Amino acid sequence: MTPGGLEPLDQAIVQELAADGRRSFTDLAERVGLSVSAVHQRVRRLEQRGVILGYTARLDGEQIGLPLTALISLTPNDPAAPDDYPQRIQHIKEIESCYSVAGDESYILLVRVQTPLALEDLLRRIREAAKVSTRTTVVLSTPFEGRSPTF
Amino acid sequence: MTPGGLEPLDQAIVQELAADGRRSFTDLAERVGLSVSAVHQRVRRLEQRGVILGYTARLDGEQIGLPLTALISLTPNDPAAPDDYPQRIQHIKEIESCYSVAGDESYILLVRVQTPLALEDLLRRIREAAKVSTRTTVVLSTPFEGRSPTF
């Protein structure tokens, strides 16, 4: 169980911030048993090393007007074309995540839009920008999402 | 363009917090053009209404010792069984997100583990807990993930 390249103290800090990204240094210091300034230094170092990539508010898609979530699989039209798909589609704001995958398809995208019509338009833009075929799986509901990892 | 059930001011606040979940109220106040306490009130209300579900640090899977990401599709073994799959698998910590989907499969899971062996073990636990068949797509790389939505 555990060691994954990260010191126990850093691991504890990172886990606390994954669970609550707005936890104060004072609070973190108590939980991990260090002084406030030691925690401060460690968090800054974790940010600089790229262990912590950033902080975000998790939002309810329904309530922010993006009720339709979908997973889109991408298959290149021309298998010989250079593999620069992420670059070609990164400007498309509706794409939240992009995974390069092993399997029948090359990429899987997670997208959020307002309406079915917006999804149709999005698919057209993705196909044109990346010269790919798409296969779309609509998300009906999200039992849970973005839970913080345990390690 | 825009109105999705959220006031422009709330929209601006929420967008700032999606981009940087640790932004201070002072900072937010300047950006949206309100007093600090007005922003404070609005953020509290957004949290209570469930528009903001929480805050998290985004972490680098490689660096925290969970380098292997996978997408797992679930198909019920017994199509007549009650649909309580999320409940049956929510205790499994490696599962970060769970989507109920339209299509050939019933659910798609996003998971993170240390090693191929840990993935094998995880699949066994999922199949046993939920009485499902699984189809696994291994993530080779993540060009981008968890980008904040624009709305």
Add this chain to the structure above:
DNA sequence: TCTGAAAACTCGTGAGT
């Protein structure tokens, strides 16, 4: 890399418009 202390800044609340 840690601690402790001081200064600057931010939070959180309450009163008032």
Add this chain to the structure above:
DNA sequence: ACTCACGAGTTTTCAGA
């Protein structure tokens, strides 16, 4: 619903071990 004001708490920096 917003602003202003104030005390409490937090962040940030620095010297020293």
